[in-house]
Amino acid sequence: MGLDFGGARNLSADSGFMDDNIITTTIDKVVNWGRKNSLWPMPFGTACCAIEMMATLASKFDLSRFGSEAIRFSPRQSDLLIVSGRISIKMMPVLKRIYDQMPDPKWVISMGACASCGGVFDTYTLIQGVDQFIPVDVYIPGCPPRPEDLIDAVMQVQQKIAGGEVPKGIEVAV
Amino acid sequence: MNEEQSVAESPLVLQKLQENYADALLAHEETRDGVAVVVGKDDAYALLEYLKTEAELGYTYLVDVTAVDNSQLESELVKYDYARFMVVYHLYSYQGCCRLRVKVPVHERDLRVRSVTSLWRGANWLERETYDMFGIAFEGHPDLRRILMPDDFDGHPLRKDYPLRGRGERESFNFETQNV
Numbered sequence A: 001m002g003l004d005f006g007g008a009r010n011l012s013a014d015s016g017f018m019d020d021n022i023i024t025t026t027i028d029k030v031v032n033w034g035r036k037n038s039l040w041p042m043p044f045g046t047a048c049c050a051i052e053m054m055a056t057l058a059s060k061f062d063l064s065r066f067g068s069e070a071i072r073f074s075p076r077q078s079d080l081l082i083v084s085g086r087i088s089i090k091m092m093p094v095l096k097r098i099y100d101q102m103p104d105p106k107w108v109i110s111m112g113a114c115a116s117c118g119g120v121f122d123t124y125t126l127i128q129g130v131d132q133f134i135p136v137d138v139y140i141p142g143c144p145p146r147p148e149d150l151i152d153a154v155m156q157v158q159q160k161i162a163g164g165e166v167p168k169g170i171e172v173a174v
Numbered sequence B: 001m002n003e004e005q006s007v008a009e010s011p012l013v014l015q016k017l018q019e020n021y022a023d024a025l026l027a028h029e030e031t032r033d034g035v036a037v038v039v040g041k042d043d044a045y046a047l048l049e050y051l052k053t054e055a056e057l058g059y060t061y062l063v064d065v066t067a068v069d070n071s072q073l074e075s076e077l078v079k080y081d082y083a084r085f086m087v088v089y090h091l092y093s094y095q096g097c098c099r100l101r102v103k104v105p106v107h108e109r110d111l112r113v114r115s116v117t118s119l120w121r122g123a124n125w126l127e128r129e130t131y132d133m134f135g136i137a138f139e140g141h142p143d144l145r146r147i148l149m150p151d152d153f154d155g156h157p158l159r160k161d162y163p164l165r166g167r168g169e170r171e172s173f174n175f176e177t178q179n180v
C-alpha cells in the first residue's frame, strides 16, 4: 500500500493469507495519520501576513498538497488556527473566543513577527505576542514570512501530530 | 483641466472667502495641493456650509476630519493664542478639481466644536475617530462614541502626552467587558 503506519506487516506471511491486503497498526496511529493529512485551517488574517497566507493557499504554492486546503471560516469545523497579522487589544478577545470555539485537538501557528511578538509595533494598542493569551504550537519568524515558511510550519504541525505530540492547548492530567 | 485653470481656481476660493468671511479668516496659505485656511471656531460651521453650498465653489466632498496636537510645537502654539489642538477638515471640489484644508484652533479648556454631520453625513465616523484619538467633543453629533479603541479605554492616544507604549493597557485590558 505504500503507507507506513508503523505497525507490523504480514503477521502471518507464511500462511499467505494476509499477504497484501491487511495491515495491522494501532488506532492512534491511524487517527493521527488522518488528522495530519487533513488539517482544516481557520485563517485569522488581520494584516499583511495574511496576503502571504492567501498566496500559500492559492495555486502557486498550493497548500492542498499537504491536505490543508479546506479553509474554514467557521472555527467549529477547524483544527488549525493560523494567526497571521497584528492583533490589537480590541481584537484579542475575538481571537480568544475563536480559539475557544475550535474543537480539540487544535493547533495554533503564530505567523510573522507581529503575531509572535508585536513586531515593530511596540505601541499602546498592540498585543506583544499572542502566546500571552493563547497557546502557540509553531512560530514563524519573518516580516512577512514567505509562503514556504508557512508550508514548513504546517509540516511541523504535521510532524507533531504524527509523533503523537499533545497540542500546547491541552492540559494533560499527570 | 489644464494648468492655467487650476492655478486660477485656487485664488477664487480665497477671494470669495475674503469677501464674505474676512473677519473669520485668521490665516491663509496656498499650498502645493490647494489652499489652506485657518478659521476661528465660532465661524467654522458657517464657513464650511458656505464652501459646500456656494455654487461657484462646490466643495461637496468632505475627505477627512482629523486633528493635530500642537502642544509640543511652540512655533505653532504662539500663532493662535496657545490653542493646543487644530481640527482639520479636508475638502474637495469635483467642480474645480481642487482641494482645500480648513483648520480650526481649539483650546484645551473648551474642546467643543460644532459637528458637521448635518452638512456631510460622512463626517460621522471621521468625527468619532477624532474624538477617540484627541478627545475633541463634537456638538450635535448623533452618536459620539469611540470608534477604534475599546469602549472602556481611558485617554486619547494621539495626544502628545500619551505614552507610545500606553499605560499598561496591553496587559490589563479586559476580556470580559468588551463586546465580541
Ligand code: SF4
Pocket (backbone or CB within 6 Å): A047, A048, A049, A050, A084, A085, A086, A111, A112, A113, A114, A115, A119, A142, A143, A144, A145
Ligand atoms: S509581521 Fe510584517 S508582514 Fe506580518 S503582519 Fe506584521 S508587519 Fe505585516
